[in-house]
């Protein structure tokens with residue numbers, strides 16, 4: 001009798017092992033991502049807002065209102081929340097283009113845009129803004145000049161400053177030739193020349209080199225990364241993958257990844273946005289706070305994506321967005337009293353250096369956070385539950401996992 005039970009157990013094990021191995025194989029990407037990304041010791045919030053800079057003069061007033069809102073809050077070390085503003089450095093000089101059809105630009109340090117630049121500088125001196133590069137333009141100028149679309153031609157020739165949000169979505173990508181779809185890659189020498197030019201413009205306007213870049217519409221290539229690295233950029237902000245083109249329908253495609261915080265690419269360190277804070281699209285403070293809670297449980301820094309269009313096209317929406325920003329900062333500190341606000345460049349340096357004051361190193365301390373990441377992985381987690389790997393893993397995490405030691409006192413700075 002004992003022998004036959006033994007055979008049953010052995011048979012069950014033999015049947016289970018290929019199923020478990022299959023589940024692990026299917027889940028290998030999720031497993032790799034969960035294990036590779038650094039685990040943060042404490043709740044960390046990074047606010048990122050894109051498309052600011054050259055454009056509507058209404059930005060000056062609203063940037064001051066955003067700065068006032070952020071300045072009302074401080075984390076336990078006295079730091080204000082920082083809005084990391086991805087800047088567009090130029091808009092088309094419409095009348096000049098209309099005169100002879102040749103592309104020319106109005107840059108952010110032109111007298112016309114002085115109110116915007118002054119508000120950006122003021123927020124930086126109050127330590128509530130940190131500038132990062134979005135692009136010289138939020139498009140590839142030769143693509144717009146070559147466009148046969150009469151509305152694009154009219155957009156290009158209007159008196160400055162034009163709003164790039166009004167362009168068709170596929171034409172808002174900078175690092176692909178989307179004059180025809182699917183898009184084609186840009187020649188390497190044109191990429192290098194354009195990156196050198198935008199880095200020089202950034203240095204002239206901001207008085208420092210660009211350290212962080214946020215690729216417009218998240219369409220870019222390794223070739224562009226090499227040019228950014230050569231121009232002194234250190235960090236590239238990503239959505240967790242790299243879209244390399246626009247497909248026949250005009251959508252981002254040709255995805256490469258997954259990318260996790262700290263991945264290196266051609267001399268750049270990659271950072272990953274976690275979720276959204278876009279009150280104009282229903283992703284309000286309550287939504288962002290849930291994203292923060294999930295990120296904290298997984299040991300991820302919470303990097304929230306936002307855009308200026310929440311603030312500049314409609315006065316009522318701007319008021320609501322400011323109230324939501326205030327609620328987000330207050331709620332984050334209330335729910336996580338040990339929360340820290342960081343700029344993106346500070347986050348980048350912590351991740352690149354694997355700073356032990358911020359990052360958990362021993363594998364047993366990392367285990368509970370990696371386990372949470374797997375629990376939130378969707379299909380891989382379903383497969384692990386079906387095959388019993390989830391139950392087995394829970395026992396192992398319970399036996400081997402540890403809560404990280406409190407960080408050294410110096411980490412409070």
Ligand SMILES: [Zn+2]
Nearest residue numbers: 050051216217
């Ligand atoms: Zn953008």
